[in-house]
Amino acid sequence: MNKQVIYYPEDAVLRAVKQFETPFFLYDEARLRENCRNFKKAFSRHFPNFWPLYAVKANSNPEILKIIAEEGFDFDASSPSEVWITRKLGKTEDFAMSSIGMFTGNYNPASELKYAKDAGYLLNLDDISMIPMLQEIGVSEFISLRINPGVGKATIESNVFAGPNAKYGIPFEQAAQAYAMVRDMGVKRFGIHMMTGSNVPIGEKNYFGDIIKKLLEVVADIKEKTGVEIELLNMGGGFGVPYRPEEDSLNMEEIALSVRKAFDEQCEKYGLKEPHLMAEPGRWITADMGFLVSRVDVIKDGYKKFVGIDASSNDMPRPSIYGAYHHVSVIQARESSGGKPETVSIAGKICENNDQLAQDRELLHCEVGDIIVIHNCGAHAYSMGHNYNGRLRHAEYLLRIDGSFAKIRRAETFEDLYATILS
């Protein structure tokens, strides 16, 4: 049993359900800060100038972003609204590297690149076809390019972000040509980026080291063919977290060491000046700090037993989109808890049969009014939510280190849902 997966702050959940209407997301500040520190520490040990970014798409609540910035992270933004919200958090000088981070979109029009550039983001271009846009928006001194190193890995096929079927990045065979193009436009400083998959399986211990080796080969090839020296290497995000109790946790120390070895080997082999290392995790920082807390409304004992809760897949779509597994805990609300564990599916209220947040799971016997806690809901959870069936999205609370709660987002209202209608 992996304690990291089965843990939830039970006392805080019990206090919270007495005070707040369910469902809601509960985020644990202590865990969030610990994740930030552990990530930074693992890499900074081997790379003293390590530059960590946080992938805003994973959880973009500004109170969460503020904590992550306090822990010394800048941001990886992928859209204008992510740029906008991070700009509201503070002045550029407040950020770790006096830049606010890197903008990595894909298929962006020039207007979006300009917006990010004007906000102080370092642009990371996804394709050779985007390079001419720099003329239109003004050539920056510093540009990064996203390379597709030809291979990628993820737990879910649609989260493989490199290789021939991925829509992202410049094929590595075109890399030298792309850097020559930006150099000829007047760019003076260069970065390289890859993002090869999200939630890379934890068992793939050598994956990050191996892929960095490949990227450094590309760096050497670029230098040889164009004379361009890469100053910044962003290894992307994608660090997997355990979702199932039987899965191990990723050993970040081991990964950082394998990246260190890859740098030593390749820089020596190709005579490269060592680039400055960056990474941009999302899930690893926020997934396990978040819980979706809901209450049982209806129990249906038909062909199968369904436990209907007040949260639905519009709050947390990962099971409905990917068939993803999230661990579930039950808190029995009755005076005398009891009943035999049983196999049930946890259903939401959306008119889609994939609105089942857990399927055929052996859980403590549930009755109406019991509390269902869904784990690993701090990343790619609220941020992927939607309003199908006119369902509203719910509140977010932060469990502060002193045990108090802060409401960091209210629940939506019907008026919010129709706020964009003009008549």
Ligand code: LLP
């Ligand atoms: N950097 C870039 C350029 C990305 O596209 C992503 C994720 C990240 C960093 C952060 O990846 P992470 O460390 O969180 O794996 N919605 C899916 C994941 C899609 C991730 C998209 N890009 C899910 O729920 O599993």
